[in-house]
Amino acid sequence: MHELPITQSLLKIALDHAEKADAKRITDLHIVMGELASMVDDSIQFYWEIIAKDTIAEKATLHFRRIPAELQCMTCFHKYHPTDRELVCPQCHGVGAKVIAGEEFALESIDVE
Amino acid sequence: MSQNIPIVENILNANDRLAQENRTRIDSAGVFSINIMASPGAGKTSLIEKTLPLLKGKLRVATIDGDIATSIDADRAAAAGANAAIQINTGGDCHLDAVMLRGALEQLDLTQFDLLIVENVGNLVCPANFKLGTHKTVLVASIPEGDDKPYKYPGTYRGVDALVINKVDLLPYVEFRMDYFERGVQVLNPGVTTFPLSCRTGEGLDIWVNWLIENSKK
Numbered sequence: 066m067h068e069l070p071i072t073q074s075l076l077k078i079a080l081d082h083a084e085k086a087d088a089k090r091i092t093d094l095h096i097v098m099g100e101l102a103s104m105v106d107d108s109i110q111f112y113w114e115i116i117a118k119d120t121i122a123e124k125a126t127l128h129f130r131r132i133p134a135e136l137q138c139m140t141c142f143h144k145y146h147p148t149d150r151e152l153v154c155p156q157c158h159g160v161g162a163k164v165i166a167g168e169e170f171a172l173e174s175i176d177v178e
Numbered sequence: 179m180s181q182n183i184p185i186v187e188n189i190l191n192a193n194d195r196l197a198q199e200n201r202t203r204i205d206s207a208g209v210f211s212i213n214i215m216a217s218p219g220a221g222k223t224s225l226i227e228k229t230l231p232l233l234k235g236k237l238r239v240a241t242i243d244g245d246i247a248t249s250i251d252a253d254r255a256a257a258a259g260a261n262a263a264i265q266i267n268t269g270g271d272c273h274l275d276a277v278m279l280r281g282a283l284e285q286l287d288l289t290q291f292d293l294l295i296v297e298n299v300g301n302l303v304c305p306a307n308f309k310l311g312t313h314k315t316v317l318v319a320s321i322p323e324g325d326d327k328p329y330k331y332p333g334t335y336r337g338v339d340a341l342v343i344n345k346v347d348l349l350p351y352v353e354f355r356m357d358y359f360e361r362g363v364q365v366l367n368p369g370v371t372t373f374p375l376s377c378r379t380g381e382g383l384d385i386w387v388n389w390l391i392e393n394s395k396k
Contacts, residue, residue, distance in 0.1 A: 067307055101332055152365035173184070176180055
């Protein structure tokens with residue numbers, strides 16, 4: 066449900082940058098989204114079609130670049146992808162990990178005309 | 179002609195900036211503030227209700243309660259002894275954000291309080307994404323929810339500063355592997371301050387209350 070305010074924020078950032086560049090139309094948005102960011106791209110797409118209407122971003126395509134989660138064990142420094150049911154290090158079973166990737170949620174760039 | 183404009187802006191930047199303004203405002207009044215998050219029914223309001231009488235005469239407390247509708251929670255906080263209780267109705271939003279908190283802060287003379295307790299909307303996903311500007315985030319987990327919650331909601335468990343484990347009096351009656359639960363927590367959030375307690379029996383509440391008092395007097 067939090068995708069609505071997030072989509073509004075996305076639109077605002079894109080429009081601000083397009084305006085600065087004197088663009089007539091935004092054609093593409095490149096979004097980076099980590100596995101741990103708790104965002105649903107279908108929901109963002111759904112809200113996008115409603116809120117981008119009647120703006121210069123109306124016909125823009127949303128591209129999502131997904132980044133898998135990656136943890137690093139702070140005991141043996143092994144890097145691993147956590148599974149649904151187990152988060153501990155698969156190598157040494159150590160607890161206490163640093164999230165290296167997977168929390169990203171940013172607008173990387175836009176294509177304009 | 180098509181042109182690519184590099185941006186790399188965190189999509190929640192606008193909220194984060196406002197949260198920073200909220201923090202400045204809270205700091206300048208010298209108030210310690212917490213944001214309590216949990217799933218519905220974990221015991222956020224019960225925790226506040228049981229905590230307030232134990233702070234009586236020690237801290238002046240303001241509460242801000244976020245809910246989709248009703249003022250039930252603010253009424254409960256006021257009845258339990260909050261020096262001020264503000265209700266935010268989000269009108270459908272599943273979380274509080276920094277704008278909503280700003281609106282509520284404007285209704286309070288913050289200099290009159292030592293502790294500000296913000297109770298977020300019951301939800302284990304969305305509130306974690308929206309910083310409010312409080313000093314600490316507190317997650318209330320509860321035994322009947324099950325021991326797999328850190329695994330299912332890593333974003334929320336990872337970001338919090340303190341973890342209350344409520345309803346420990348139900349441990350004998352519920353399948354709950356504390357070691358599995360704690361392992362998940364420790365991977366995501368090593369060394370997080372944890373308070374196992376029961377709002378019903380009062381067990382463990384004193385340690386939680388002391389933590390609030392110590393932080394409020396810093």
